[in-house]
Amino acid sequence: MSSVKIQTEKHLLGTKHLSAQELTNILDRAAYWEQHPVKVSNHLQGRFVANMFFENSTRTRFSFEVAEKRLGAEVLNFSAAVSSVEKGESIYDTVKTLESMGIDAGVIRMKPNGLLAQLAEKVKVPLINAGDGNNEHPTQALLDLYTMRKHFGHLSGLHVAIIGDILHSRVARSNLWALRSLGAKVSFCAPSGMQAPELAEYAPYISMDEALKADVVMMLRVQLERHEGALFSSAADYRAAYGLTVERSERMARHAIIMHPAPVNRNVEIDDELVECPKSKIFEQMGHGVPIRMAVIERALS
CATH class of the missing domain: 3.40.50.1370 (Aspartate/ornithine carbamoyltransferase)
Known part of the structure; x- marks a missing residue:
């Protein structure tokens, strides 16, 4: 060689x-x-x-x-x-x-x-x-995969929903490629202005209600200041539409886990009470x- x-x-x-x-x-x-x-x-x-x-x-x-x-x-x-x-x-x-x-x-x-x-x-x-x-961001994706595999015992067949600013997310891209290689299904959930259309052929865009049915609900850090045109008038508006609230978490499957690459905007993409709840793997990921x-x-x- x-x-x-x-x-x-x-x-x-x-x-x-x-x-x-x-x-x-x-x-x-x-x-x-x-x-x-x-x-x-x-x-x-x-x-x-x-x-x-x-x-x-x-x-x-x-x-x-x-x-x-x-x-x-x-x-x-x-x-x-x-x-x-x-x-x-x-x-x-x-x-x-x-x-x-x-x-x-x-x-x-x-x-x-x-x-x-x-x-x-x-x-x-x-x-x-x-x-x-x-x-x-390959090492972030690898530690995410490691966390999922350690919890579920496998990756093949898992449904991972990645929610948030897909457009600017290197974490979403690295997770997409790695998860697909290992047999997992990936879906994206994002407002129209935060979608990366070129990735749609690899991972469909689904509603928040559908995303909550996944085995892994992965929230992304959202930087609203990166988006021109005021998609949302405030962080509270984003939370209401795409945040993982306590109410939404109650609709997740019993076996499902919550992930986030961090740093976390508490009470924006995920409610404060959920960051260290039993379903959360956020600090374990770190x-x-x-x-x-x-x-x-x-x-x-x-």
């Missing part, structure tokens, strides 16, 4: 082109790390991983950092204000600079769409996508981010 082929397989740019076997391997390895008795190993001792965040993040960056340190890697953190890194060339120069200093892998988060794939072709170290624009990212980093550096 050529070095170019090997390198390509070590990048994690998205879930769209991952096979069912590759997805399953990552989930299985995450299960190993979740149950690992030693909190910090020397598995990647002497390896350097750079976290390059050109877009603000708290949970994702800390989750990756905990994962890297649990594996025994040396961690370099780079963050930049969005205003200081507006051009793709600047991001490229930063990545190439860190590569020249001897990093072994890079975790990268950025706003531009399409740039990450170009970077991956130009650098010799594996890159892990920590979220790029509204394109993909915890699963560490073993999933351990598996992904190990995959890149094995």
